Amino acid sequence: MIRIALAGQPNCGKSTIFNMLAGVNQHVANYPGVTVDKKSAALTYAGKAFELVDLPGTYSFSTFSLEERVAKNFILDEQPDVIVNVVDASNLRRHLYLTFQLLELGRPLVLVLNMMDVAERRGLDVDCDKLAALFNVRVVKAIGAKRQGKEEILRAVHDAAQTKVVEPFRVDYDKLEPYISQIEEKLSAPDHLSSRWLALKVLEGDDVILDRVGIHREAVRDVSREIHSRHDIDVDQMIAGLRYTAADLAYHKCVKERRLQGETITSKIDRLILNQWLAFPVLGLVIFLVYQLAIVQGYKLTDYTWPLLATLRNQFFAILPRAEFIDVPLLTEFGIWMANSVLALLNYIPVFFILFALIAILEDVGYMPRMAFILDRVFRKFGLHGQSTLPLVLGGAFVGGCAVPGIMATKGIADERARLATILTVPYMNCLAKVPFYTLLLGAFFKEQMALMMFFISTVTLFIALILARLLTSTVLRSRETAPFVMELPTYHMPTLSGVLLRAFQRLWIYIKKVVTIVVAVAVVLFVLLQYPGVPAERMADYRSQADTALADFAAVAEKTSYAPVLVDSHQVFRLLNLYDDYRAARMLAASADAVAALDETYQGRDPELFAIVSAADTEARRINRALRNLSNVGKRLQLNIKNDKITNSYLGTLGRTLEPVSRYAGFDWRINVAFLSSFAARESAVATLGSIYEQGATDASAEEVMARDGAYTPVHAAAMILFMILTPPCIATMVVVKLQSGSYKWMLFAIFFPISLGIVLSALFFSAAVQFGWSGVDLMRNFYIGVAALALLLGFIKNKQSGWYVGKTH
Amino acid sequence: MELKQQESPLSLSDLKKNESGQVVCSLAQGSLKQKLISMGFVPGIQIRMVRNAPLRDPIEISIQNSLVTLRRTEARLIVVEKL
Numbered sequence: 001m002i003r004i005a006l007a008g009q010p011n012c013g014k015s016t017i018f019n020m021l022a023g024v025n026q027h028v029a030n031y032p033g034v035t036v037d038k039k040s041a042a043l044t045y046a047g048k049a050f051e052l053v054d055l056p057g058t059y060s061f062s063t064f065s066l067e068e069r070v071a072k073n074f075i076l077d078e079q080p081d082v083i084v085n086v087v088d089a090s091n092l093r094r095h096l097y098l099t100f101q102l103l104e105l106g107r108p109l110v111l112v113l114n115m116m117d118v119a120e121r122r123g124l125d126v127d128c129d130k131l132a133a134l135f136n137v138r139v140v141k142a143i144g145a146k147r148q149g150k151e152e153i154l155r156a157v158h159d160a161a162q163t164k165v166v167e168p169f170r171v172d173y174d175k176l177e178p179y180i181s182q183i184e185e186k187l188s189a190p191d192h193l194s195s196r197w198l199a200l201k202v203l204e205g206d207d208v209i210l211d212r213v214g215i216h217r218e219a220v221r222d223v224s225r226e227i228h229s230r231h232d233i234d235v236d237q238m239i240a241g242l243r244y245t246a247a248d249l250a251y252h253k254c255v256k257e258r259r260l261q262g263e264t265i266t267s268k269i270d271r272l273i274l275n276q277w278l279a280f281p282v283l284g285l286v287i288f289l290v291y292q293l294a295i296v297q298g299y300k301l302t303d304y305t306w307p308l309l310a311t312l313r314n315q316f317f318a319i320l321p322r323a324e325f326i327d328v329p330l331l332t333e334f335g336i337w338m339a340n341s342v343l344a345l346l347n348y349i350p351v352f353f354i355l356f357a358l359i360a361i362l363e364d365v366g367y368m369p370r371m372a373f374i375l376d377r378v379f380r381k382f383g384l385h386g387q388s389t390l391p392l393v394l395g396g397a398f399v400g401g402c403a404v405p406g407i408m409a410t411k412g413i414a415d416e417r418a419r420l421a422t423i424l425t426v427p428y429m430n431c432l433a434k435v436p437f438y439t440l441l442l443g444a445f446f447k448e449q450m451a452l453m454m455f456f457i458s459t460v461t462l463f464i465a466l467i468l469a470r471l472l473t474s475t476v477l478r479s480r481e482t483a484p485f486v487m488e489l490p491t492y493h494m495p496t497l498s499g500v501l502l503r504a505f506q507r508l509w510i511y512i513k514k515v516v517t518i519v520v521a522v523a524v525v526l527f528v529l530l531q532y533p534g535v536p537a538e539r540m541a542d543y544r545s546q547a548d549t550a551l552a553d554f555a556a557v558a559e560k561t562s563y564a565p566v567l568v569d570s571h572q573v574f575r576l577l578n579l580y581d582d583y584r585a586a587r588m589l590a591a592s593a594d595a596v597a598a599l600d601e602t603y604q605g606r607d608p609e610l611f612a613i614v615s616a617a618d619t620e621a622r623r624i625n626r627a628l629r630n631l632s633n634v635g636k637r638l639q640l641n642i643k644n645d646k647i648t649n650s651y652l653g654t655l656g657r658t659l660e661p662v663s664r665y666a667g668f669d670w671r672i673n674v675a676f677l678s679s680f681a682a683r684e685s686a687v688a689t690l691g692s693i694y695e696q697g698a699t700d701a702s703a704e705e706v707m708a709r710d711g712a713y714t715p716v717h718a719a720a721m722i723l724f725m726i727l728t729p730p731c732i733a734t735m736v737v738v739k740l741q742s743g744s745y746k747w748m749l750f751a752i753f754f755p756i757s758l759g760i761v762l763s764a765l766f767f768s769a770a771v772q773f774g775w776s777g778v779d780l781m782r783n784f785y786i787g788v789a790a791l792a793l794l795l796g797f798i799k800n801k802q803s804g805w806y807v808g809k810t811h
Numbered sequence: 812m813e814l815k816q817q818e819s820p821l822s823l824s825d826l827k828k829n830e831s832g833q834v835v836c837s838l839a840q841g842s843l844k845q846k847l848i849s850m851g852f853v854p855g856i857q858i859r860m861v862r863n864a865p866l867r868d869p870i871e872i873s874i875q876n877s878l879v880t881l882r883r884t885e886a887r888l889i890v891v892e893k894l
Binding site: 059060062064065091093094097233234236237240241244266270274275276277279280369372373374376377378380386483484485486487488489490 | 836837841842844845851853864875876878885
């Protein structure tokens, strides 16, 4: 097998080359121990197996950034057979800087001149043969975006793997040469690596290499001091300068500029997009479009995808064992609970897909770093990074978003501290699934002030996130690695459809795989906690006797009809009951006379004998039908009571009551606690649980009305609940993604418990204050809002000692 | 090098829009130094100040045919002379 490493500087179009070579047959994982993506693919060419690994894009091979460390360690430890170096042909001089460092490794190398079309457009003639001769490597022209050059690259790799590099290309390091050979001699038995490369790395003071070759830092320090005193320049700057000079020379030898370079398209676009006055409006427009297309339109799209999911779910429900009057089989309850939990998340797939695709487009076009350029100054004040903009927007900086794609979009943030701070603050943004909960409470308690309250809810979150980012970065994240804000603004590119779709699908697949599995696990735990230990025996006996009475009443009616023989067996009665309920439910949905006729026919086919009763075919059937309606109502009422008792008596109910002494300060009774606890798998269930606790018997009133009428809660209670909900993390799915992106369970646990504690403390504080000073619910919310906004602004004005880049020491 | 600094204390952050210059030296250390080197900020290289961000910080620099953005705190560590 031939092992190939794909290397190149950022913005050289490496991923388009990788996609072209690998097709859809790619494997995405992480490099061991770090959260850097490792894409790999297996392919065959000319009967040989190739293993292709995509290295992170790096400008150089120092050890200062995570990506550089990962890339260097891969080459050192895995010793790929061939290195494929992708360079931007339209910007060759700059990209050769990395090429030289790769050439010095002394491994077989294939140089891929990507973006030949751009070079052509800019009037550049690149002489491949000259380049190949000069560097003693194979040179291939390619246009990754147009899928040109695949065959040529593979052939070159195939050939390069057969050869051994006898004499690698040498950059002339001029006055440093004596030092290089001096170190080379001292090196103890170099392994598979070129001793010249090792010597250069030693001279640069590369820690990883120094440890590998066993040379003391002091020895190198003396040499570099000597060089500094002679040439008045640091040795690493000198080496870099000489490499740039060599690149300049090679460029002039091999590239002809047919005409003077005029203003590039990129520069023309930038004059508009980064214009002092237009930058913010354009940025606002882009964010608005992403938000509109993904969150708003995507959410509308779920109106079409939901019926599909619901159909699937109903087909699944149909195979579950049916209830026998008040006895619902455990398997059935379990199946319903699990299906609803998973479907609550799968429902958002259209939203995620559009979001992921749009992010991919923004990345490919080259707008992301420009966004950071425009907004960095604001975010830096709070310890975040210009690149935190998009994650926060996706998380729901407006009315509603989703923290999952938001956190996934933090990947590109170069600064580790800002990236973690962003990961930990995105969950405070407005989760879409919290909206039904807000609507329920607002509908019940704040009908008049709904718009004002919604405004408070949706805008307070950004202030909270900024405050917490500032607090986190100046406390627990204080010692985290930061990166200097030095970023390339890449040339604008047209994204390719296949590239965008591929990335969107990859990210969607990761989401489904990781998130859904965890949600399933948590849902199982919650199910057990809500089911057991079950309804107390004497209560159950009472329900059972009520059920028996109802059944006996029904039997008494049925006995006197000609249908009696059909209904002797109690199982038949249960079947009849289920058929009756199913038919009634389906009948409610059937709009036209035709639909009703078709429905009748289906049910007729299902069970002609029993359907006669359900459809009240004759006088006797009508009589049974009436009794059946009573029986069904009794059954429904008993099932609800049993369900209620089960929750009350459940472990989660007990936990809810245990927490009551604490949560009481925030105005939450145990029922609210249970609703919050049970909604951890998916926020949607908060409404469902609250609804089921509140659906008292067979009233037709909605949970909203019952809550408002119930009298146990006041608008102040509701406001405290909303406040708590604002601060609680959205769902377990988000927490899984926090774990994925931060690479640690510690941060995941922090992301769970810190907001919950903060939420309970703040809601208790504001609830008590409201009781003390006689605030209304709206007062509570407004005061909270003013407090948070004022604090955020204040922090923005206090100079952040942490935010700037500080000069570190290398030695 | 110390002397040069006193003669021309001009830093990259002092250049006005569209002014060109040449890098004299960089006072950065550690990872910032490496980052700047790998982006091409080595002595003798020509640069052009392209624009300020709308909030005046960071700045955008044209160097070796590419566009690079950096914060003023970082730009202050790069000594340049005007061309």
